[in-house]
Amino acid sequence: MPLETDPVRPARQHGAMEYSEPPVDLDAVRLERLGRIRAELTRRGLPAALFFDQINCRYATDATNMQIWCAHYEARAVFVAAEGPCILFDYADLPHLAEGLPTIDEYRPMPTFYYFTAGARAEERAGRFADQIADLMAAHGAGDRRLAVDRLSALGCAALARRGIKVVEGEAVAEQARAVKSAQELMLMRAAIAACEEACRAMYAAFEPGITENALWAKLHEANIRLGGEWIETRLLSAGPRTNPWFRECSMRAIEAREVMSFDTDLIGPYGYCADISRAWLCGGGEPSPEQADLMARAQDQIAHNISILKPGKSFREVSMEAFDVGEAFLSNRYPSLIHGVGLADEWPSIKHAQDFDAKGYDGVLVPGMTLCVESYIGREGGKEGVKLEEQVLITEDGVEVLSALPLGFEMG
Structure with a gap:
């Protein structure tokens, strides 16, 4: 009709x-x-x-x-x-x-x-x-x-x-x-990111020793729905030994003091737009161990470096070849993509690591209006824990703007 x-x-x-x-x-x-x-x-x-x-x-x-x-x-x-x-x-x-x-x-x-x-x-x-x-x-x-x-x-x-x-x-x-977002679309995406970050703060407020992974993840869902969000596409939250290797979904396991907890929001927020960020926190606060501090520093360096090389006109291959080298000890556990598009959900493109580009990658060019997620997972092969970080960014006429503002360390600050 x-x-x-x-x-x-x-x-x-x-x-x-x-x-x-x-x-x-x-x-x-x-x-x-x-x-x-x-x-x-x-x-x-x-x-x-x-x-x-x-x-x-x-x-x-x-x-x-x-x-x-x-x-x-x-x-x-x-x-x-x-x-x-x-x-x-x-x-x-x-x-x-x-x-x-x-x-x-x-x-x-x-x-x-x-x-x-x-x-x-x-x-x-x-x-x-x-x-x-x-x-x-x-x-x-x-x-x-x-x-x-x-x-x-x-x-x-x-x-x-x-x-x-x-x-x-x-x-x-x-x-x-x-792939390319209008100025008005970006305002809707910003609203989704704001709701996601408020939901993350609700998680952080509940994050204490003894809470289960599922109960902590529920805080993200509750706040997203309350704020007008729609759903969350995965259950990627884990703590302690379940963080390495990555991609274990949340469980009934209680999180213990001094453990790293990593999560990936994959959140479809208000107006149907995706807010896809990742953070890692230390349960109970305090100073991280030397190994935990090293994991976080490497993940932060990877995110910062890979954001710094983004600009309009750059090819996917150039980004891949200039990307941060995670090091031999972390290579086998690398995240499947360096960077991927994001809009109403994860989307084209998916830019691969240099080691994977010839076998799995494809070329293209960054253009203004693209919104991307810059990924990092740092966990030693055979290591006890891993840190997952991810930032959402916009390709602008002259560079890149970071859209997500949640602190990137073990504490919210």
Whole structure:
């Protein structure tokens, strides 16, 4: 069904921040983001895209509906024509969830075809959905049957193919569109970072010997939700011997005095923007041991050096080759990427360590408006503990701005 919008009314909030005052013109952000999707389609000579990834659906429309749940199933999708409508296919007939959004020209209940809901009728219902997409391509594809799709099951792809639709890579369309942020987007990201840092301070206030990793992590969740955030993508908090090697998620283990506790927020905050920072604290405070102090100093040096080499026009390869050398004792435990993009979630690019660049890396160029996370994990191979640090930064016209402001040492100060 077509959706009516009032061009003079203030932009309506949706989701967790409803009934609050936005810091920017949300409709301007919404239309600019959709315009970037369409510009990327045009640049690639593609007539349309079909997005199932809920981050891409959010970016294109700003409509939210059970995003985590819908990430498990092909329950929501957005069709974007390069020259034509933007149509939201939703989990059920719930048009009030898209009310007032200027990005959405039409709302349709989706004939869902994932096995849980469709069972033996999955192929039939996939066909019903594919019929609608084929009609849209006939109307808005100017004879071009190529459709950029970010992710879709074999069942859905086969249904489209039977109707003459050629599925082509669509994730790159969205990732490239999302890579550069407008000034208004950056204000929303700053709001998410501010909420994240307040949540981190709530964690720090509760951080004392005897608290479990899970209980400490819960403080981050509670504050994020209270402040209008949406979810946290991982559970990356660990203490003491669980910090080395990295990537153990939080547990029922009680944190002991004098142990290092490291965490990575991976937090989707207000307005759906990601605040992705990492810190390491010493339980109970006081002076760290020589080994703990050395780990922290190396991690701080890595972060500082790798931020210092960032500037517009620099290639990913140049960044990789000029990056901080963690040293042989820490190389095997290095973090998988030096630097990665961030927006509504972690995103393109992922810049690899020099040792990994030829095998795993790819090149590109830093441009103003990119927001990046600079990573460090320092833990000796076979060592007792490790320190995880991460800062969120913006590439500016003449260098780099650090967006996160939480102290980077063992204490909050």
